[in-house]
Amino acid sequence: LPTAGPDDSIVTIDCQYLGPRRCAAYLVLEGDAAIFVDNNTKRAVPLLLDALKLHGYEPEQVSHAIVTHCHLDHAGGSLTLLNACRNARLVAHPKAARHLADPAKLVAGAKMVYGEAAFQEQFGTIEPVPEYRIDIVGDGETMQVGARTFTFHHTKGHATHHMFIHDAESNAVFAGDDFGSIYDELQIGTSPFGFCISAPVEFDPEESRVSIRKILDTGAEWAYLGHFGAHEVTQPVADQLTQSIDRCERVLNEALASGLQEMALHELITRRMREEMLAEMSACGIEMTGALEEWVGPAVALNSSGIMAAAIKRMDPR
Numbered sequence: 001l002p003t004a005g006p007d008d009s010i011v012t013i014d015c016q017y018l019g020p021r022r023c024a025a026y027l028v029l030e031g032d033a034a035i036f037v038d039n040n041t042k043r044a045v046p047l048l049l050d051a052l053k054l055h056g057y058e059p060e061q062v063s064h065a066i067v068t069h070c071h072l073d074h075a076g077g078s079l080t081l082l083n084a085c086r087n088a089r090l091v092a093h094p095k096a097a098r099h100l101a102d103p104a105k106l107v108a109g110a111k112m113v114y115g116e117a118a119f120q121e122q123f124g125t126i127e128p129v130p131e132y133r134i135d136i137v138g139d140g141e142t143m144q145v146g147a148r149t150f151t152f153h154h155t156k157g158h159a160t161h162h163m164f165i166h167d168a169e170s171n172a173v174f175a176g177d178d179f180g181s182i183y184d185e186l187q188i189g190t191s192p193f194g195f196c197i198s199a200p201v202e203f204d205p206e207e208s209r210v211s212i213r214k215i216l217d218t219g220a221e222w223a224y225l226g227h228f229g230a231h232e233v234t235q236p237v238a239d240q241l242t243q244s245i246d247r248c249e250r251v252l253n254e255a256l257a258s259g260l261q262e263m264a265l266h267e268l269i270t271r272r273m274r275e276e277m278l279a280e281m282s283a284c285g286i287e288m289t290g291a292l293e294e295w296v297g298p299a300v301a302l303n304s305s306g307i308m309a310a311a312i313k314r315m316d317p318r
């Protein structure tokens, strides 16, 4: 259920996607208006509306539904949310807007990643968002809602349709997938531990490092992550996440140098990704146990498929 973060006006909503505390949407309360950031899937929209009601707002008061990017665990509930909140405008990166208004490519890509059955189970049918409900925002553009100024920063490391959003009022960023995954359940070592999300199909290590630097450059004190919750933005955390990107890049380079293909390539990448993940955890003082597998296993699998996609793209650039 909704929990308060470091700023009372920002509510973290657990979307219960593939289990608790893995995927977040956010509700920003600004005077008479309410703003959602990300919306997960159709299934999560009732949770978003519950959070709204719990804080005393009506769906008609939702002015904007911002999406950090159009991966379906962030933006798959967009149309359902807009249908429930008739005054809300969807705010998106130009490329994300294009995909959401015409989702055929997005759906095809996600079906490749998740498989048909899991796709149906997790996302259901994805219908186009009407273009007249969408506001496209450029890099560096700002949006005023009441006393609040949001600034949109386009980034390309996780996906070319990604942006993070700086909120001047709370001096926080809504980072989407640009500040890695940081799970509270893995903060059991001697220093904070997060990991780069090299998910399919556009992972770019160099641009991922740029994204981390751009977040630091805003001077934000907090990052609200897609996966999961609010975390302090500090140089050590940024450095550790950058190392995690470097490790993903190492696996990608080894994959490219291996000469392997298909299953053999995928096996190499998965084995090396797991080794790098465990090495990074160990560097942060975390000992791997069976109990942590539910957090580490899916991350290794998703990151490996993203490295596989990146390797294939570089071997055969179209």
Ligand SMILES: [Zn+2]
Residues within 6 Å of the ligand: 069, 071, 074, 158, 159, 177, 199
């Ligand atoms: Zn993503």
